[in-house]
Amino acid sequence: MSTPDGTAVGPARPARPSLTGDHHVHSTFSDDAVSAPVENLEAAARAGLRTVRMVDHVRVSTTYVPSFLAVVRGLPPVDGLTVLTGVEAKILDASGAVDAPPEVLAALGRPDGPDRVLLADHQLPGPDGPWSPRTTRERMAAGLAASDVLDLLVTATVRAMHRVGRAQVAHPFSLLPKIGLSEDDVSDEHLDALAAAAVATGTPVEVNEKWRCPGPRARTRWAAAGVELVASTDAHHAGDVGTYRWLGALDA
Numbered sequence: 728m729s730t731p732d733g734t735a736v737g738p739a740r741p742a743r744p745s746l747t748g749d750h751h752v753h754s755t756f757s758d759d760a761v762s763a764p765v766e767n768l769e770a771a772a773r774a775g776l777r778t779v780r781m782v783d784h785v786r787v788s789t790t791y792v793p794s795f796l797a798v799v800r801g802l803p804p805v806d807g808l809t810v811l812t813g814v815e816a817k818i819l820d821a822s823g824a825v826d827a828p829p830e831v832l833a834a835l836g837r838p839d840g841p842d843r844v845l846l847a848d849h850q851l852p853g854p855d856g857p858w859s860p861r862t863t864r865e866r867m868a869a870g871l872a873a874s875d876v877l878d879l880l881v882t883a884t885v886r887a888m889h890r891v892g893r894a895q896v897a898h899p900f901s902l903l904p905k906i907g908l909s910e911d912d913v914s915d916e917h918l919d920a921l922a923a924a925a926v927a928t929g930t931p932v933e934v935n936e937k938w939r940c941p942g943p944r945a946r947t948r949w950a951a952a953g954v955e956l957v958a959s960t961d962a963h964h965a966g967d968v969g970t971y972r973w974l975g976a977l978d979a
């Protein structure tokens with residue numbers, strides 16, 4: 728299917744993701760999380776989840792990914808629960824480069840690699856590299872337009888989806904409140920560009936409990952375009968795995 732301007736769209740999907748999955752769960756391999764993978768597995772089983780994606784933070788210099796994957800893939804099987812893997816990396820710059828080790832990117836989807844890379848907007852992917860929220864706010868105060876900032880973010884995210892091939896968009900737009908913007912500043916064209924890239928590359932997009940994003944407008948528009956929305960807690964503690972206080976109360 729396609730829109731009148733030729734943008735690829737898929738069949739419509741639900742605007743509220745299934746809460747039987749948690750597609751973004753951190754373990755002690757991330758230095759800011761406290762639970763071991765086996766504790767997250769047990770929590771996922773207790774919560775009655777059918778899918779859990781175990782994910783930890785990486786940078787280009789990270790070396791622990793083989794041991795992380797060995798631990799996760801060595802977990803005891805739980806009936807009815809599928810365990811997926813991933814690494815979370817920030818989008819570095821406007822070219823869509825991501826802050827992950829090249830050998831990890833090369834091994835994506837292989838038995839010796841993670842299933843997917845979670846693309847994170849922890850900083851603004853600028854033309855010359857990542858801009859911190861503070862730097863971004865300073866440049867906006869000096870005259871950079873909000874629409875140009877959003878262009879950078881959207882263009883880099885679209886390019887990262889295509890470059891990585893096996894991505895998942897983590898907490899889309901979580902950066903915006905940190906730079907004084909909101910999803911109301913995002914144009915329909917930007918939403919549609921993200922949707923087209925997600926559909927074309929088969930990239931799932933998170934609805935993230937921790938960051939409470941994206942909002943209803945993006946979710947509805949993306950679902951109508953055929954984007955696969957997946958639920959995630961971004962848990963850094965096993966007690967939060969599969970716990971959806973905000974997401975569970977959403978109408979759509």
Ligand SMILES: [Zn+2]
Pocket residue numbers: 815847849897898
């Ligand atoms: Zn993140």
Ligand SMILES: [Zn+2]
Pocket residue numbers: 751753815961
């Ligand atoms: Zn995370």
